[in-house]
Amino acid sequence: MTDPLSEAIARVHREEWARVVAGLARRFGDLDVAEEAAAEAFAAAVERWPRDGIPPNPGGWLVTTATRRAIDRLRRESRRDAKHQAALMLHDDTPPEPTGPVEDDRLRLVFTCCHPALAMEARVALTLRMLGGLSVADIARAFLVQETTMAQRITRAKGKIRAASIPYRVPSAADVRERLAGVLAVLYLVFNEGYLAGVGEDPVRVDLSDEAIRLARLLRTLLPQDGEVAGLLALMLLTDARRPARFSATGELVTLAEQDRGAWDAELVREGLAIVRERAVVVATGGERPGRYQLLAAISAVHTGAPSAGDTDWAQVVSLYDRLLDLDPSPIVRLNRAVAVAETDGPEAGLAEVDAIADRLDGYHPLHATRADLLRRLGRAGEARAAYDRAIGLTGNVAEKTYLARRRDQTR
Structure with a gap:
């Protein structure tokens, strides 16, 4: 049985990993430095917290420790003079350069990892690693490839970002479109890994699904008229609404057909269905044709809107899948x-x-x-x-x- 302290440290890792890595990436502009310094900070926590106790602000402790580790590393690497100068930012009062229209480190990290210079598979894999903190083995399983193949893919993606000096920011309106498909794919995979974890003792990782929804909401603020952004958010909301009914008292998975629909989150269902209806009106009045996420959201709405599993309009579901194909x-x-x-x-x-x-x-x-x-x-x-x-x-x-x-x- 896991002791309470180990459980608490694991919970802090789930809750703080993305925030720590994203903050370090913004400060130092290097994904390797950010990831390794964050990992060292969490390792230090595992060593010190059992002795000293968990600090009142564990996230702040981790950021401070990781920042010091990053600065120490950069100072040791004398061949990286530019990065050494970046380390002095800790004492620099000069206002930072603009980072984009959304002041959110994690969303900026997603857009950095989803630069069009990278292949789509690399964008998704890198973001799952950097934002979700998933292991290489977990990501390889999600992509149905060997772990060594995935490790190489992630390493090459980091190297390409470094070599191309890809800026750490949300792109301007002029080039956001070319990254959006990758960002949406990433968020959907992060959400799915949280909704039904691929490995581990916990069947869900609520931190991942909640973070994916949070970032999708930010994206909708950034792109309020985009149908696919709206569709992905609706899909996540309607799926997440079923979470309270997805596991039995003994921890066994409960299929959609067997779930107690009265246990679903009614507010999330209402919000998700409202977005689906809104997009249907746009399409019906001559708007853009629905894309992948809008169709998936419409399928989820058919399931979620049925009073019972037996009332599901399966013919409509087949028709929607035909359009998706x-x-x-x-x-x-x-x-x-x-x-x-x-x-x-x-x-x-x-x-x-x-x-x-x-x-x-x-x-x-x-x-x-x-x-x-x-x-x-x-x-x-x-x-x-x-x-x-x-x-x-x-x-x-x-x-x-x-x-x-x-x-x-x-x-x-």
């Missing part, structure tokens, strides 16, 4: 559509859709979990249990493992 013909979208097809046309039709993409998603546990459920519904118990075993082996989420194991054991 036109924009994003990925196997994951096809997998999600297959779930809806199973509800409209039966489990055999859904299984045919799943099997058609199985070889492309063999390492993706939701595919095997979906396949197991459809096989169970078709009475093919042996195959279903094998698929459950495969899904259990691929997921690192304890709550999900427990749910899948129970379903497997009930399949006869």
